[in-house]
Amino acid sequence: MTNNNDNSFFNAQKPKTFPLSLVMVFIMFFTILNIGNTEPIIPILGFHGIIDTKTSTRRLYQGEMNYPREDLEKLIEYLIIHDYWFLSTEDLYNFFLNKSQEISAEHRNRKPIMISFDDGYKTVHTNLLPILYKLEKKYGKKAKIVLFINPGTLASQKNADSTHLGCQELREGFKKGFYDIQSHGMNHKNLTNLPRHQLVNELLQARTELRKCTQDLDIEQKVASHFAYPYGAYNKKVKDYVSKYYLSSYLYNNQILNYGCLKNYYKIPRLMVNRQKSTTQLIEMAQGLYQIKNKNKC
């Protein structure tokens, strides 16, 4: 009996020590996780057009650079639910690159991400903006997106069939606080092939035209303050000229931004998104797990 009692006493003690070791394992696990979260990483996703797979013809649907609307909605909804901070180009520049502003308490513990769209496709307005309105209504949170636009391809008011956005559409999304409108050069030319005067024209005219479109809405002229190299193509000359007219510039090189070691504001990396990437893969990119698989060094 005594032995049994001893055993039951021993057995009763055992569970108390076991959870303690479990607690230690959890502490170590969450410490490791926490180190991961504090890494100075910001995923910047680079999209192009958005396709509605239910209504589009097969020919249009086959475009590699068109991302399915349903999958994009799932991604943005996930980011909203998990309280991601949708950065504008100005946010990234002020809070993370030159650190001229301190991150407010409201934003401090949120995971930053940037969602960008190049080339000004109309489908951003027709397929994505309604989703942004819908999600804002559902969750009371606004998802901001960055648009890198070529004013040379903007649709005129009369051209309803254009595949590209027009100034009025840009103004609507900007006024509602969904669009951060930035420059992608006047005519989407490979800037590394241009003589000096044409290069300057591509950079300056793009800025002038975009600011003309949003003039009355953008008193502080924040539109077209940042740039994305067409085709991601740049060299020293291009970079030097871009730095005369813009505060920062974005690449398209499938790397994740480590702002802890980014020395040059004119080489901001972006992750490339095409139809081959599933929502799950994009969520992994958002969580920074992509970097673990594809480690980029400083």
Ligand SMILES: [Zn+2]
């Ligand atoms: Zn482009």
